[in-house]
Amino acid sequence: MEGPEPSEFAKERHAAFAEMMLHELPRDYASQEINRVTLAYFAVSSLSLLRSLHRVDKDQIATWVLSFQAKPKETHNVDDGKFFGFCGSRSCQFSEDSVQSVSNLASTYSALAILKVIGYDFQNFDSSIILESMRSLQMPDGSFMPIDSGAETDLRFVYCAAAISSMLNDWSGMDREKAKDYIINCQSYDGGFGLTAGSESHGGATYCAVAALFLMGFIQTDCNNSLSLPTSTIDIPSLVEWCIQRQGADGGFQGRANKDSDTCYAFWVGGVLKMLGLYHLVNKSALRTFLFTCQSPYGGFTKFPYEVLPDLYHSYYGFAALSLLDEKELGNLSVELGLAALN
């Protein structure tokens, strides 16, 4: 590849950035405040990937995360359709009456992911209410709502449900067959997956589809790296070609055909290839070069090349993408769970 030499990975600056975000998020994150627990997950998992978790007080983090758990009254009837997981922010948590608290699947995934990353001991953690009430969120078509009071249903929440079940090592909270059927219906004519049936193929949706199938046990790669699949699942050759075609001349990955390359898709789409045992097909040197054009002088990563201000989301997925590229300053990743692997 022509062009400048890739820069060094600025580990110290990245760790300082992640730590700073953990301690306070700037005002412009207020629009995302409903997803605070997810923002915390980006910060904590970043620090873990950066091998810098020693900078934080894990007990305090655990206490904080657990304080978002929504718990029913003892007399509560689990069949009434209410979900009891983790809330995403204080603004949907009402301590006077926790029945009014609105927990959601995405923040439940994020909360459990944080607890896993910091090594929380799940021995005494009672997950039964999470799993029992999660069943109410699954729709007849196999998709999931994120909250019990009505919202869009799409692949993101199928993924969250699968990841939650995997982390809790208990599949009683969802019907895997129905979820698989929904996922299959989301594969588009070009091999990628859209967020719903009929939607345009999208890198994030494709990750959710493949990771969920992987977690649920519907995709296995054996030691020869060949794929085994039950019949009537997904069109793998088209999927592989769709993923490979997302890498542009600039080395980065785009989320959809004919769109610009963006840092995060190096993880979403690269991650799919990794799960399929085909990451070696990626042009790694070109990708690395692209990612370093998104490395911010302030620490963290930006969405597009040569922008200056980083954001927490693109920073996290930038670290995750570099971990897939075996960047030596970074720890390993559990690709299908989207979090730092326990070292």
Place this chain on the structure above:
Amino acid sequence: MPSSSSEQAYVPLRQRAEWADVRPVPQDEGPHPVVPIAYTEEFRDVMDYFRAVYVARELSPRALRLTTEALLRNPGNYTIWHFRRLVIDALDSDLVEETLFVDNLAKANSKNYQIWHHKRWLAEKLGPEAANDDHDFTRFILCHDAKNYHAWSHRQWVLQKLGGWDKELDFCHQLLEEDIFNNSAWNQRFFVITRSPLLGGLSAMWDSEVDYTIKAILQNPNNESPWRYLQGLYKGNPDSLITDERIPQLLLNILKENSYCVFAWNFLLDVLCKGLRPNNEIIEAVKGFTELDDAGSSDEDLPTRICSALERMDPIRVNYWAWRKSNLTL
């Protein structure tokens, strides 16, 4: 997002007579908060009062106005939206006015899931008569951002739930005339031809769509979208892919003018792998092109030669073409 320094200075709710009877509920951060956000005073004030009405379940006109203020500052908060819907139902509020409110918010925050979900809730209540107005709105959003994923998702939902299919294919065509590279418009076209109750499904549309797509490819062969679309059209009918004479004709036309068109070589590789019996022109085209690259490989079969050529022509995907080549014998 509206800035906090608006034309009228913000009057904290604590200072408004209307709210004198309400005790605001502050956010309980707890000790050692993680990722705390540096909220503005306004944000904090409005949320403290929202918490109060939410817990009290006050479904009143002033509560509705409060949710308006809260949503202007925090449109991502689904708890506020949910509560607003409860108030609207309780007060039997005017849904057309509500549509104006949410549409204005959508224009400023066109990638916000909760706003689009609220639009969906309203559309369901308003019913099929509102379908065309709804399509006019998404058309407006797509004029400014022709690939907005939320807008497309919403549009597909309204079509399937409430109708308004009759002009959709024309809309796709119009967008493709403006930008033949718009993959969202191609996707929507596939959606329409396969699902519109007015068109008869893929089998009825297939032939004319192949012609349409070939025309688009010839207009710009280095555009991935129509190639994928073409592949998609044949998915339900794989035998015709290797018997339809338009396919080798298209490929030859392109490769004559654009011998380095990666998508054309890729497509030829795929149809050969699926069983196309190449005519002499195709064989000559492959041999003529790859001879320059691969001296000594003139005995190799066409797919192998094409993979080797692609390794050189498409260096970003060199590993992929090598892998395809190694799988050819399987």
